[in-house]
Amino acid sequence: MSVVDEHSSHEHHGHYAEGGNHHDTPQAKHRKEHMLLWMLIGGDMVFTALIIFAWFYLKALNVEGMWRGAACKPNFNAGLNQSCTDGIGNAINHIVPTAAPLHTFAIAILAIVGAGFMWFAEVQARQGASGKATTPLLGLGALAILGALVWQIYQFQVLPFTTVQGAYASSFEYIMGSNVGHLALVSIVAVGLFIRGSKGLHDNGRWYQIHLSRLFAVWVAFSVTLLAFMVTFFN
Amino acid sequence: MSTTALLEDTKLGPKAGGLYRHQNFLTGILTGGVAMFLGWLVAHYTVQNNANWGSDMVVTVTMAAWVVGFMAGIGAFNAVFRWMVGHDQDHDDELYAAGVSQGWRRYFKFCTDHKVVGTQYLVLVMSLFAVGGTLAMIIRTQLISPNNHLISPQTYNAVISIHGMIMIIATIIMVSGPWANFILPIQLGAKDMAFPRLNALSLWLVVAAVPPILISLFIGGVDSGWTTYAPLSVQSPPGQDAFAITIITFVVSVTVAGINTITTTMTMRAKGMTMGRLPIFVWGSLVAAGLGLYAMPAFLAAQSMLLTDRVVGTSFFAPAQGGAGWLYENIFWIMGHPEVYVILIPGVAAAMDVASTFSRKPLFGYKIAVGAFFGLGALALMVWAHHMFTTGWAPNLADPWMLTTELISIPTGVFFLVIIGTLWRGSIWTRLPMYWVYLFLWNFIIGGVTGIYLSDVPADQYFHGNMFVTAHFHYTLLGGGMIGATAALCYWFPKMSGKMLNERIGKLAFWVIAIFFQVTYFGMFWEGFQGMPRRIAAYAPYFHSANLIATIGAYGLFLGWVILLYAIIHSWMNGKVAPSNPWQAKSLEWHISSPPPLENFLVDPIVTSDPYTFGEGEPMAPAKQPSPATVGSTEGGAH
Numbered sequence: 001m002s003v004v005d006e007h008s009s010h011e012h013h014g015h016y017a018e019g020g021n022h023h024d025t026p027q028a029k030h031r032k033e034h035m036l037l038w039m040l041i042g043g044d045m046v047f048t049a050l051i052i053f054a055w056f057y058l059k060a061l062n063v064e065g066m067w068r069g070a071a072c073k074p075n076f077n078a079g080l081n082q083s084c085t086d087g088i089g090n091a092i093n094h095i096v097p098t099a100a101p102l103h104t105f106a107i108a109i110l111a112i113v114g115a116g117f118m119w120f121a122e123v124q125a126r127q128g129a130s131g132k133a134t135t136p137l138l139g140l141g142a143l144a145i146l147g148a149l150v151w152q153i154y155q156f157q158v159l160p161f162t163t164v165q166g167a168y169a170s171s172f173e174y175i176m177g178s179n180v181g182h183l184a185l186v187s188i189v190a191v192g193l194f195i196r197g198s199k200g201l202h203d204n205g206r207w208y209q210i211h212l213s214r215l216f217a218v219w220v221a222f223s224v225t226l227l228a229f230m231v232t233f234f235n
Numbered sequence: 236m237s238t239t240a241l242l243e244d245t246k247l248g249p250k251a252g253g254l255y256r257h258q259n260f261l262t263g264i265l266t267g268g269v270a271m272f273l274g275w276l277v278a279h280y281t282v283q284n285n286a287n288w289g290s291d292m293v294v295t296v297t298m299a300a301w302v303v304g305f306m307a308g309i310g311a312f313n314a315v316f317r318w319m320v321g322h323d324q325d326h327d328d329e330l331y332a333a334g335v336s337q338g339w340r341r342y343f344k345f346c347t348d349h350k351v352v353g354t355q356y357l358v359l360v361m362s363l364f365a366v367g368g369t370l371a372m373i374i375r376t377q378l379i380s381p382n383n384h385l386i387s388p389q390t391y392n393a394v395i396s397i398h399g400m401i402m403i404i405a406t407i408i409m410v411s412g413p414w415a416n417f418i419l420p421i422q423l424g425a426k427d428m429a430f431p432r433l434n435a436l437s438l439w440l441v442v443a444a445v446p447p448i449l450i451s452l453f454i455g456g457v458d459s460g461w462t463t464y465a466p467l468s469v470q471s472p473p474g475q476d477a478f479a480i481t482i483i484t485f486v487v488s489v490t491v492a493g494i495n496t497i498t499t500t501m502t503m504r505a506k507g508m509t510m511g512r513l514p515i516f517v518w519g520s521l522v523a524a525g526l527g528l529y530a531m532p533a534f535l536a537a538q539s540m541l542l543t544d545r546v547v548g549t550s551f552f553a554p555a556q557g558g559a560g561w562l563y564e565n566i567f568w569i570m571g572h573p574e575v576y577v578i579l580i581p582g583v584a585a586a587m588d589v590a591s592t593f594s595r596k597p598l599f600g601y602k603i604a605v606g607a608f609f610g611l612g613a614l615a616l617m618v619w620a621h622h623m624f625t626t627g628w629a630p631n632l633a634d635p636w637m638l639t640t641e642l643i644s645i646p647t648g649v650f651f652l653v654i655i656g657t658l659w660r661g662s663i664w665t666r667l668p669m670y671w672v673y674l675f676l677w678n679f680i681i682g683g684v685t686g687i688y689l690s691d692v693p694a695d696q697y698f699h700g701n702m703f704v705t706a707h708f709h710y711t712l713l714g715g716g717m718i719g720a721t722a723a724l725c726y727w728f729p730k731m732s733g734k735m736l737n738e739r740i741g742k743l744a745f746w747v748i749a750i751f752f753q754v755t756y757f758g759m760f761w762e763g764f765q766g767m768p769r770r771i772a773a774y775a776p777y778f779h780s781a782n783l784i785a786t787i788g789a790y791g792l793f794l795g796w797v798i799l800l801y802a803i804i805h806s807w808m809n810g811k812v813a814p815s816n817p818w819q820a821k822s823l824e825w826h827i828s829s830p831p832p833l834e835n836f837l838v839d840p841i842v843t844s845d846p847y848t849f850g851e852g853e854p855m856a857p858a859k860q861p862s863p864a865t866v867g868s869t870e871g872g873a874h
């Protein structure tokens with residue numbers, strides 16, 4: 001390999017010498033982080049696709065009639081002495097009721113609203129709005145996402161079934177858990193954006209962190225909504 | 236040298252690095268230990284009255300708390316926290332994080348310099364191999380006679396499962412860890428990886444993942460093999476919970492590392508370093524990283540569903556409650572098959588570069604090799620159910636799965652042609668790295684051909700679950716992937732350590748490994764033909780001598796690796812100082828000192844050609860044969 005050394009004006013274009021990543025040109029940094037985000041979302045798409053696959057696979061197989069717990073069967077984990085109970089003493093001998101769509105969709109809507117506020121803030125910032133103007137929007141976005149997170153945790157309290165009541169119940173609660181994880185991540189980002197905004201760190205056209213965060217928030221809102229439709233209309 | 240010296244000895248302010256100043260491996264362990272205790276306390280007191288899954292819950296929470304605590308203690312979350320509160324790291328902080336002015340201590344810290352991370356990875360991988368290898372010795376010792384009582388059948392199951400998974404973890408990172416971190420950015424002409432902090436994160440996540448899987452050995456272990464098939468794994472002892480925490484942590488690490496490798500390659504190439512000029516090793520790392528991004532989410536899904544089945548009583552995999560074992564097997568192999576290529580491809584790619592350098596010839600069929608990597612990557616997504624031929628799942632699809640699996644032998648065949656075409660009439664310089672390339676060719680042809688036997692549905696009805704499969708994947712993973720990785724190690728060791736690897740000891744290790752590898756594994760094909768099941772602690776006396784031979788082979792093989800390890804340690808400490816380009820190779824890493832300075836290049840390089848311009852006015856290795864050009868004109872008369 002032939003290499004020419006560039007002995008010209010810029011002697012040392014250091015990564016760290018000039019402050020590392022932090023002092024990449026904004027464009028270069030933006031490009032890298034954009035790639036990072038899309039690959040993260042791509043991986044997450046595979047994960048979501050597998051959850052959807054598991055849902056329809058178990059529903060279609062309906063092993064032992066236990067997708068929604070129609071039959072009374074020994075509890076596999078608990079040993080025979082606890083057969084036909086849900087593990088906390090209640091007999092399983094009925095069709096498991098489905099979860100109330102109200103909660104499922106309220107969470108999805110909050111996630112969408114949160115992502116929407118972030119997107120709105122980004123548009124404003126790109127049009128040159130100051131941090132003063134965008135920060136309240138980011139605050140509202142963070143509130144909505146936090147609301148979705150809290151509501152998702154609260155939904156565990158109001159479910160008409162527990163994890164041990166068949167494959168529908170299992171998959172439903174697994175999806176709730178996955179939502180909690182995703183919404184928690186978005187919350188961290190959204191709250192961070194808000195704090196940074198209030199410190200003036202989005203001033204002077206520095207909108208790209210809002211853009212990146214918004215991308216992730218939109219993806220999470222989309223997947224939460226998609227799964228909400230699935231669990232509500234295909235159960 | 237002066238700019239660099241300046242950079243590495245920069246006087247940093249007394250507060251540079253902030254909290255990092257007080258954090259290292261030890262604080263990680265301490266914080267992890269405290270978190271572990273708190274996690275245990277909380278889990279124990281909240282769920283102890285639930286006898287059904289209490290202990291699984293306790294183990295899970297305790298192990299997860301360890302991982303989070305360790306990562307917090309070593310400083311993995313500092314930057315996130317500072318970003319959140321709008322108190323970003325400044326120039327001095329980043330220099331501190333890159334290890335400036337910390338000497339050897341930086342190897343025990345959350346250090347962002349890609350060369351430190353690469354070196355840490357190498358040591359980590361070798362330690363994992365040491366543990367996995369020791370477990371292998373226990374397995375082979377148990378099998379030395381038909382009815383041995385060295386360990387109980389339960390312990391035996393735990394040992395083979397943990398051996399398998401530790402080896403899988405180690406082999407997934409054996410090339411991408413040390414070499415895609417240390418060498419790849421330099422080959423691109425970059426100063427570091429695209430995301431130095433994520434790089435450190437990926438390393439320390441693996442470190443955090445190790446204790447749980449080791450602890451699992453002592454809390455009942457895992458009794459369903461490295462594949463942890465459900466529903467058996469739903470009933471396994473609590474060791475399975477710790478195992479799952481290890482996997483989930485590892486998944487995050489591999490994902491982050493893969494994203495880093497891809498972003499680095501796509502965005503950080505020096506001026507003139509077009510995609511067509513990338514060393515083949517970079518292409519291999521790129522494809523493997525991409526496959527990892529696809530495979531790891533499936534690993535996460537499989538192990539997290541297994542965990543919820545065990546801990547909170549969901550029923551993904553337990554049929555009595557509506558679950559399906561097939562669901563586990565599908566998700567597992569959607570991960571598992573791509574994952575074997577994540578292991579294989581970087582090793583093959585490194586072997587290709589070694590072959591080119593030591594035959595003083597451009598890589599034969601560069602574009603075809605790149606195509607074969609992508610072809611293999613694409614096929615890898617379409618063959619997973621060849622692991623499920625005997626399970627009764629979708630029998631109508633058996634033929635399509637057989638076909639796609641047989642197609643795999645085309646790209647793998649191309650790997651052969653590329654390496655052999657490169658060696659063909661080259662002026663071959665047989666130094667230590669080259670030895671391993673030959674061994675790779677030998678082993679991998681056996682591994683590949685036996686794969687075709689297995690892809691045949693009727694034949695697999697017989698071979699599945701017996702020693703033939705064990706022999707097949709040891710020939711491919713160890714004989715192919717790991718030997719390729721060893722070629723990489725011997726090739727790049729001088730660059731990393733600044734010392735030449737002792738070739739006399741290295742060659743001794745080579746011969747011991749090469750010979751005893753065959754002694755260990757070849758007979759397993761025969762055992763498979765004769766129907767000896769795999770994963771068993773006792774066997775019919777008929778198989779005694781074959782197993783005895785395999786055990787003797789395994790001891791020899793272990794010894795061979797110990798000799799190589801000795802060569803490495805000995806050379807690292809007292810080896811001859813390495814020049815910057817001991818192999819007179821062409822890619823960028825050989826244009827800078829060994830070991831390279833903090834930011835690799837004193838001035839930004841500009842690349843004007845591909846890395847395979849042998850014989851064009853640059854220094855040549857002592858040629859034993861006519862140069863390729865001469866050979867071309869004296870057709871057939873070279874010998």
Ligand code: HEM
Pocket residue numbers: 462575576578579621622640641643644647682683684685686687689690691695698699700704707708711712715716
């Ligand atoms: C020509 C190429 C190959 C073909 C056609 C092939 C085919 C197969 C088939 C059909 C099986 C399933 C056997 C069974 O469980 O009954 C199998 C198992 C396996 N193969 Fe290959 N293989 C090939 C190359 C490779 C390579 C290159 C690797 C890794 C680097 C690999 C790693 C494995 C592993 C780890 C298993 C066993 C997993 C287990 O059950 O524990 N194979 N192979």
Ligand SMILES: [Cu+2]
Pocket residue numbers: 571572575618619621622
């Ligand atoms: Cu496979």
